[in-house]
Amino acid sequence: MLTYDVVEGFTKEMSELYSSAFTEIEKVPEENILRTIGRGGKLIEYRDDGRFIGFTLTFTSGECTFWIYLATIPEVRGKGYGSKLIDMVRETHPGKRIFLVVEPMDVTSDDYEMRVRRQRFYERNGCVNPDITLISDDAPFDSMYVSGVLTEDEMRRTVSLYEDIHNGKV
Template sequence: MTLQSEPVRPASRYYFPVLKLYQRAFPKEEKVPLVWLLANSRRAGIDFLGWHDGARFVGLTFTVTTKALTYLIFLATAETVRGQGVGSAILDRLAARFDGRLLVLALEPQDDAASNVRQRRSRLAFYQRNGFVLQPYQVVDLGVAYDTMARNGRFAPAQFDALMRGYTGWFYPWYGSKILRK
């Protein structure tokens, strides 16, 4: 696999595949406007990447990085490559790219009453196979509560709060992001 990434920009060759995957892969309540992702990805420490294997588009990631940690806000792989190790390879490339920093993500809580319970269990197992460990915190983002996981150690709520304040800027008080002990 010759997995590579490039920044997502309206003129990039993978812009439309990224757009389509982003629209399909995430529920409405979890998405932010694409223009927000594109605008913020021009700032230092924020990466919106399209991933490809040769000429074949395989996925997308959106990350925010500080000195202490990297928050993986979005990861999605193209339907045509799921189950082929591409998601794991992307996670390994991100870990290498961010040089051993704590890699943090949020995922839907395990809820047996959820309509997508199998999908939630599958995501949890995928991240656990890739070295992520559930953390004792939940993040509430835009009014939706998520469990948190980390790879390469544990994070402190103050680290996450500082990252979110830097990412959302003046919008932070209205963004509604907070971290809570479970």
């Protein structure tokens, strides 16, 4: 049975997955992420019958939620867990308008096919690409609505507040 726990910090399993699942441009130091916990940040660990399968990180300000990370262990990829985690994030953020960012669809990038697969995965799970580019930690990303609709300004303000907190500016 798939269960989740809101956690206050990274477990060893989460740290290892974080290190391997994201590119350097996507990652920030774990201590930066921990600055957001209790200040809008929510780190959730997922297990299936006690076995660690992944984690998510979200940041909520008002009724807007920025979904920063979704990661599953390699052994469960392609088996429906990512879709289940999307549903669980929607369930654990009732009434919130949720958005995420993905790498831009740059055909010249070395990982273009991965980017396409990732965006298609989100689209299959009901996410919508509003064709709005957001800057997160100085890198451009394409935004996607997960639940509800947000304005470009709402998304930019939420990302900016998340970054100010995780960078220790506020």
